[in-house]
Amino acid sequence: MEREPLECRPLGREPLAYLAAALRGVGQVGLQPHLLTGALVLAGLWAAGREVGLPATLGTLVSTAAAYALGVDRGSVVLGLQGYSGCLTGIALVGSLGDHPAAYALTAVGCVLCTVLTAALTALLGPYGLPVLTAPFCLATGALLAAAPAFGRLPHPAAVTVPAPVTAPGALTCSDLWHAFFANVSQVFLVDDWHVGLIVLAGLACAGARAVLAAALGSAAGTATAWALGAPAAQVAAGLHGYNAVLVGIALGAVLLPETPWNAGYALFGAALSTGLAAALTALLAPLGGRTLTWPFVLTTWALLAAAPHLPRLRAATA
CATH class of the missing domain: 1.10.3430.10 (Ammonium transporter AmtB like domains)
Incomplete structure (x- = not known):
């Protein structure tokens, strides 16, 4: 019997591989695809509080799952390259909008958007030999936070204050x-x-x-x-x-x-x-x-x- 191509296998058959990919995604925020690195970083985020650890975990899981579902190259998924922008997006959106159900719903949207933007930027930057880095996170988070005040059912992000001129910095x-x-x-x-x-x-x-x-x-x-x-x-x-x-x-x-x-x-x-x-x-x-x-x-x-x-x-x- 001919084996099914790796990139086409359903996610449900490889739950441990999916979790390992998500854990590597956390480590890839620091550009390191190591399981122990991801585990320690995630432990540190949970140590900072549920309002940090939970959106980081969900963001990474959602963006990694979206990459699996959309058939993204399995190699990049396994290395965690599809999860790190979702990790940061979850932290940023929930941190800005508050621990609110709508913030988590918007996080899910943002994390799927990160997967799409990662693919788009890979195609655009690939010919120039440049990596995507955290650009998907910046684009998705910036756009969603800018749009949030226009929708009454979404919590509004905290206002961004203009930095005051510094005349005498402290020692x-x-x-x-x-x-x-x-x-x-x-x-x-x-x-x-x-x-x-x-x-x-x-x-x-x-x-x-x-x-x-x-x-x-x-x-x-x-x-x-x-x-x-x-x-x-x-x-x-x-x-x-x-x-x-x-x-x-x-x-x-x-x-x-x-x-x-x-x-x-x-x-x-x-x-x-x-x-x-x-x-x-x-x-x-x-x-x-x-x-x-x-x-x-x-x-x-x-x-x-x-x-x-x-x-x-x-x-x-x-x-």
Whole structure:
């Protein structure tokens, strides 16, 4: 009897494979497709509270199930590449709209939309050799939060405040520095909790020393850049200026470029660049009610990856 093609097999026959793919999807938020990484990250999100852990879990499960149902390439599903945007979308929508049934319904819609957007962006960016990253999350979440106030049955998202000009930034204390180091990591998941950041770093360590070191250096670079630019100490300590730097550090320093001194420096440059870009995008989008989300990470990584083949030192390292 001829075996059924892998990509056509019903989801119900492989429940454990589905759960493993979803768990890897949580780990893929940090660009690491490891089961133990995903398990520890998810445990950290539940430690932050049900209002974080539940939408993260449901978002990942729904987007992964949508990918199975739509017949997406099984390899990408197994690696968790169809789940991480849904994980972030669930956290962002429920966190913005509140722990409300309508917010969870909208999350389900957003997670299916993430799967469709992932396919569309893969087709658009593939010829240029650029990864999708968290762009589906940014697009889906931004669109749904912008649309929510137009529908009376949906809770309204919290208003986005325009950042006030900073004239005299406070000095960073030792407590601010270590809190910022871990909060930068937790803010990748929109959580201001250094305990969560510590657990996420432990999960990254399970994926290898290079991944956790890249995240740590990215966090340090983001904090240093925010301090050098005069960001308010309270915002720096809360990780609001450094989470994109963590993601850029992992992407360029541990995943998308070979391990060389030149590429390590390039990753640190990208981490610092994303920190400045985050402040610029926040100031640009806030008056329009837009959310910065992880756009600085996405745009910085795309730009530096596109430039890398044309930079002799990096081209030599990549060859």
